[in-house]
Amino acid sequence: MEARRDVFQAIADPTRRAIIGMIAEQPVNVNTIAEQFDVSRQAISLHLKILMECGLLNIKQQGRERLCEARLDKLNEVHEWVQQYHQLWTSRLKSLKGFLEQEALQAPHPKKSKK
């Protein structure tokens, strides 16, 4: 059911994340990718299909070989989703830090008596 295919689901699988890692810098053909994994070549082919279907890669035919070319810009969807929370958790961290530092400045510190 193609309606369920989205980027978040595509990257949920560790094998597909590893594939993205392989093709991020330059296109790689299918069999070369498949050789790096312990599962069958067909299993990798199916993963590539999923990544292609949600736009994370293009497949370019060169003779009998198919080159998989990453479309990393499609990860922007995940990047933006995470970014909104990243700002939330980092600003909260800063608020907490500022609060604790203010507490530290205000709290009286009894002098340690010398022995």
Next chain:
Amino acid sequence: MEARRDVFQAIADPTRRAIIGMIAEQPVNVNTIAEQFDVSRQAISLHLKILMECGLLNIKQQGRERLCEARLDKLNEVHEWVQQYHQLWTSRLKSLKGFLEQEALQAPHPKKSKK
């Protein structure tokens, strides 16, 4: 099988992403969350369990109510993974832009003759 539970799988489901959105700013109790969705309360309870198991939220008991408190810092795992590619695709875009601009400067532009 809990071994498969990770943050990427947790956020793969749109319902769980929506739940995270609901609790991001302040803790919310389980039934209040469940009321916002069309599925059964128990289905939401199961989603909350998944989010709790991978560390995306804590559950705090207050009497008979359970408050779900987001742990957004756990999304750092996704943030970092996406960030490495974000830098790649934005720097590639800049390289392409620079290249095209250079091409534009060098290309001779024939003057348009006046009629």
Next chain:
DNA sequence: TATATGCGCAAGTATTTGCTTGCGCAAATT
């Protein structure tokens, strides 16, 4: 031309996922 290689199609299988329903326990309310 014959053989080898690249790789998707299709079918089948086991596992996982997302959901519903019924039940039961603890806490709050009446």
Next chain:
DNA sequence: AATTTGCGCAAGCAAATACTTGCGCATATA
């Protein structure tokens, strides 16, 4: 004390997922 509310446990079901195996087509090589 009785009832209501909050909510997890467990079982069951349908759909989705991840994988394997066998086959066949197109292209490259010998």
